[in-house]
Amino acid sequence: MLLPFIQAIVPVLICAGLGAWLARKTTLLNNPALPELVTRIGLPCLILHALVKMDSGIMAMSHTVAAIVLVLVISATVAAGVMKLLGIEIRWYLSLLVNPNTGNLGIPLVVALLGDKALIHAVVISTVVQISHFTLGVWVMSGAFSPKKILLNPSIIALVLGGLWIALGIPTPVAITRTLDLLSGMTLPIMLLLLGRSLATIDLRNMANLKLIGGMSLARVLLGTGVALLVAQLLGLDPLVAHTLVLQSAMPVAVITYILASQYGGPRDEVAAIIMGSTLLSMLMALVLSLVYLHPITV
Structure with missing residues (x-):
C-alpha cells in the first residue's frame, strides 16, 4: 500500500527540492514574471486541456459536483467562524484551509488507490x-470583491470556454489538444519550482509563527477529511464517488495558494511552510484512509 503514496509524492518533492537548490545556487527563479506566466497562460491551458479530454459532460456528474460544492461551502463557513473567534486573519488563510491540492497530487493519488474509474x-x-481558487481565493486575498476581475480571470474564462465546448459537443482538433498539452505541461513544474524557491528562504529557527503553521497544516487535513465524510454520508454517495471525494x-x-499569496503580497513563506507541513500530514491521512475507509474498493 505504500507504493502508490511514494509514486504520487516523490515527483512533487523532487521538483520542489530542485527549486530550492536552484534558488540557493542560481538566479534562474528570481524573475517576478514567472508567477504571472503561470496564472495567465499555464493554468488556463491546464484547465482547458483537462476539460476537452473528458469523456462525459459535467452535468452527467451532478452528484460529484453537488458533493464537492457542499464540502467547500461547509468548510468555508466553519473555517471562517473559527478564525474569527481566534483572531486569525481570514484574508490570507481562509482559502488554504478550504481549497485542497486536488490537481497535481490529488488526481494521481486517487487513480493509484481507486483505479481508472475514479x-x-x-x-x-x-x-x-x-x-x-479563482473566486473565493482571489476575492479574499485581493481584499475586495470584484465580479469583473473574477470574470476576466484567465482561468475562469478557460472554465467557461471548456464548459461550452463540452456542452455543444464540438470535436477538438488534434492540433488544439496538442497545443494545450504543450502549454499546460509547463504549469505544475514551474509552480513547484517556485514553491521550492520560497522554501529555500525559510529559516524555521527564526519563524515566529510555528504554532500557526502547525495548526493550519493540521486543520487543512482534518477539516477537509471530516467535512467530506459528513457530506458523503448525508448525500448517500456511491462508494467510488464517496471515496474519491x-x-x-x-x-x-x-500550490496555487502560494502563487496567489505571492501575487497579492501575502505571507508566502508561511504559506509555503504550511503547504509542506500539510503535505506530510495529508499523506499520513491518506494512508489511514486507505487502510480503514478505502480498503473495500482499493485496487
Whole structure:
C-alpha cells in the first residue's frame, strides 16, 4: 500500500527540492514574471486541456459536483467562524484551509488507490476546486470583491470556454489538444519550482509563527477529511464517488495558494511552510484512509 503514496509524492518533492537548490545556487527563479506566466497562460491551458479530454459532460456528474460544492461551502463557513473567534486573519488563510491540492497530487493519488474509474470524478472535483481558487481565493486575498476581475480571470474564462465546448459537443482538433498539452505541461513544474524557491528562504529557527503553521497544516487535513465524510454520508454517495471525494478533500494546501499569496503580497513563506507541513500530514491521512475507509474498493 505504500507504493502508490511514494509514486504520487516523490515527483512533487523532487521538483520542489530542485527549486530550492536552484534558488540557493542560481538566479534562474528570481524573475517576478514567472508567477504571472503561470496564472495567465499555464493554468488556463491546464484547465482547458483537462476539460476537452473528458469523456462525459459535467452535468452527467451532478452528484460529484453537488458533493464537492457542499464540502467547500461547509468548510468555508466553519473555517471562517473559527478564525474569527481566534483572531486569525481570514484574508490570507481562509482559502488554504478550504481549497485542497486536488490537481497535481490529488488526481494521481486517487487513480493509484481507486483505479481508472475514479479518474473522471477526481477531474470534476478538481475543476470545481479550481473555480473556488479563482473566486473565493482571489476575492479574499485581493481584499475586495470584484465580479469583473473574477470574470476576466484567465482561468475562469478557460472554465467557461471548456464548459461550452463540452456542452455543444464540438470535436477538438488534434492540433488544439496538442497545443494545450504543450502549454499546460509547463504549469505544475514551474509552480513547484517556485514553491521550492520560497522554501529555500525559510529559516524555521527564526519563524515566529510555528504554532500557526502547525495548526493550519493540521486543520487543512482534518477539516477537509471530516467535512467530506459528513457530506458523503448525508448525500448517500456511491462508494467510488464517496471515496474519491474524501481522498481529494484530505489533500494538502494547494500550490496555487502560494502563487496567489505571492501575487497579492501575502505571507508566502508561511504559506509555503504550511503547504509542506500539510503535505506530510495529508499523506499520513491518506494512508489511514486507505487502510480503514478505502480498503473495500482499493485496487
